[in-house]
Amino acid sequence: MEKDLQKLLERLLTFRDERDWARFQTPRNLALSISLEAAELLEHFQWTREDEPQLSRDKVEAMSEEVADILIYLLLMADRLGIDPVEAAFDKIEKNAARYPVELVRGKSKKYTKY
Ligand SMILES: [Mg+2]
Structure with missing residues (x-):
């Protein structure tokens, strides 16, 4: 931590x-x-x-x-x-990065299941 x-x-x-x-x-x-x-x-x-x-x-x-x-x-x-909350947050950001590729979601606010 x-x-x-x-x-x-x-x-x-x-x-x-x-x-x-x-x-x-x-x-x-x-x-x-x-x-x-x-x-x-x-x-x-x-x-x-x-x-x-x-x-x-x-x-x-x-x-x-x-x-x-x-x-x-x-x-x-x-x-x-x-x-470890910091490690958990870094892991979660990586998951979110995979769920929300920049080229697909930039400027959009829909949930990942909608793409
Ligand atoms: Mg209070």
Whole structure:
């Protein structure tokens, strides 16, 4: 795993273990938490329109907390399942590159099953 992510994970595990919270952080609870935090991020767009002006600084700051929450739970989940998230992401990008050849999809947004 990348050095910064590894350091972040170690900090998270220390934080968790000091509080004896590992037993609550089951894969199920972590999956729920990732989804809930992603919904909190989405909530910032509730009742907004596609053509609205740029997001305010305050809004971006509030959203950064949700981004942090998502990353935290995602790292805990990956650790719990023994997944290296950076390696998994690189693997996934390679799969997507094969599914979406540039010459076929450039500038298009359809799912790979539609090509
Ligand atoms: Mg949150």
